[in-house]
Amino acid sequence: MSKPHSRPEAGWSAVQTAAVLILCRLAAFFCAEQPYSAAYAKGMFTAAVLTAGLLLPLLIAPQEPLPDALRPLYRGFALLWGSLTLVRLYALLTALHSPYPLLTLFLLIPVLLELQRLPQAAAARAASLLLFVTAAAFLLLPVSGIRTAKPVFLHEPDSAGAAFLREFQQCGELGLLPLLRSRENKPLAASRGAAAWLTVRSAVLPLTVIFGTMQNGRLLHLTGNPFFLLLARTPLSDALRTDGIWMLLAVGSTVLCLTAFLHFAADGTGTRLRYGIFLPFCSFALLFAAVPESASGLGAAAVLLGIGIPWMLRLRSLCAGLRGRPLFPHRRHEG
């Protein structure tokens, strides 16, 4: 029996939009295995600034309506990126010596199925709550380890160019931005959320990498998750062992990120397809795990979908506007 007071789903606020975008980026950040270095931060910063430069004119202007024909493309991308995130989560669990990572993933699938049943706004609200906890934890990081940070490690050799390209390999949420903006009934909220996400990408993450480099530069050539190596090197964490809390946050962010991508993959579809996408989702995850190179094109796809197509739509709209306008409007009166 349907409830007499059931109502249409509410849109997302700016905070919720920002939270989903930022948590997706953080999930990739936590799962990344590349050791921290100053060049890494430099490449990351440059990529983030370039993205911001390309996106800001689009965010300021009114959103161009996304053609329906393109929506399956975006949904397919969300599914693929979700599969890639699942593979990355497996890698994170393995790196953290989590027991039975495969069993964890098996536990995760029914949880994701259940979360798929919930309204999208629930995941967005949960993301905003988790983001506040994560932000508080991030604030504690420099406080706990500022004394032991050593700038000398910033001179460790690395390639900024590689880091620049790597940054685009990790920002799958970029590909979802047009879909998110077009489905928002409050476009200003979406733009504000995206602006907050750009700020975090271009400021907070590079600073964390720099801080991590100063903390554990010596561990540059050691294997392991660099973020958790950073935690292991901060004295307060060493005494209180806050790694466990960060593990909770990292896995939690990744699960929420997966939920968001799956929601976008099934956006606007019926119940059957909402659950039906789990078969290709798991299949692609197996493919990406078996052949990691097969996922290498996803970064470029994110850039194309997130920046390329919106710019094309914008330019097309501008051209159409110019075509419709007479070149010499005053002559119309003369004629």
Add this chain to the structure above:
Amino acid sequence: METAFRTLSGRLTDDLAAVRAASGGSADLLSAEITIGGVPCCLLTCEGMVAGGLLAELVTEPLNQLGFSPSDSAALLEMLRTRRLFSADSTEVREIPALLKLLYAGFAVLLIDGAGTAPAFGVQGYASRSIAEPSGEQNIYGAKEGFTEPVRTNMSLLRRRMKSPLLTFELLSAGTVSQTDLCLCWLRDRVPAGLLGEIRETLSALPLETVLSAGYIRPFLEHSDSALVHSVGTTERPDVLCAKLLEGRVGILIDGTPFALVIPQLLCETFQTLDDYNYPPAYATLLRWLKYAAGLTALLLPACYLAVSLHHPALMHETLLRLLTESEQNAPFSLTAELLGILFVYEILREAGLRLPKATGSAVGIIGGLLIGDAAVQSGLISTPVLTVAALSATSGFVIPEHHAALTVLRPLFILAASAAGIAGIAVLGTALLCHVCATEAFGFPVSAPAAPLLPRRLSDVLARIGFRRLSQQNFRVSETRLQPDDTIIYNNNTR
């Protein structure tokens, strides 16, 4: 069921027979045949539902003292209508089902020969529990009065605290068989638009035969049947309900139960008590954070202990690890079995203590806590750290009694997740729980507000307990937390 739709014929013997037939010859239907000014009448009452004193004072004596003889039934009826005030709560009925409903609600009904209408006088009075201190919401500085079973007594408890004409009561009935009285109460100037209509619509469509407690109605008012957190609250305290009504909520009093329903409820409110507003703000803020910490401890401590001990021992300090290893090495069961077992025993003892008489109940506590616990540790069946963790978790749960049911269900699930997948398992389940809580809403009010959706100005009474001067300026209204389809947040005009 022909009689169910019959109206009064005006022939006294026929009407009396029809009423008796409609009641099925029920033994508690009392009739007294009298003659008033030459007109044959019959006074009907329901045994045990009327106050004898009131009946004599407001109905019998005035009828006996009538100073003139009416010529016929119509004149008698007109005289009863206009000349005498028998009871402030009086009405007239024509249909037999309505007549029976009034009778069983404690009215005295006068059948008059020759009149197709019967006057009914409200002389209710039945045995009920007196007003006592609430058993589950005790406060130090608050009033010692709690709701009791009769709905009208509960209405008077509210009215005594709020004499404003804006406080409105509306009586409804629910339950096709029990026809239980429900009373909606709200403040007209601050209830969110449309909320009352939606509640009325829900209550009128209740597919219930009877309403014996608040728990019968609550699931129909909530968004989901499987929600672990309630979006409709309950309270035993009239002062708490008054505070909720002031914030624009709607209360439902149910006849026969000392609990009122409050719509909507926010999650943060389950960590607040009336006493918080009697303490100095700093102390109340500390208490608030203590409750949040207790909630997390009650839910996650056993699972975290298990995850760290079993799968992530590196997270523990060396001395602590050594201590735990020494304690656990002689325990015959696995850590998971130990934790689940001790929590299972705790739930058994709690249930046993709850259902027994008070004197025996405390004995169960002593036997359970001291004898079984001590004996189990002494015999080596369970280790001391496991017992400590379980006891800490259980005790923390007492701080937030509202969430006891959810904690009892979730604790073993978290333990199993931690046992299978360590901290990652806790994170996966925790994220699912967080999403579930964020998805819970009633009538468009999400329980996770004002944290999500974020209302920054309203967090001051969630993260802390601000002073009354600032609190009174803020004028919180629950309508601010309501989600609109376009996600606009409605603010009060006076706070914007």
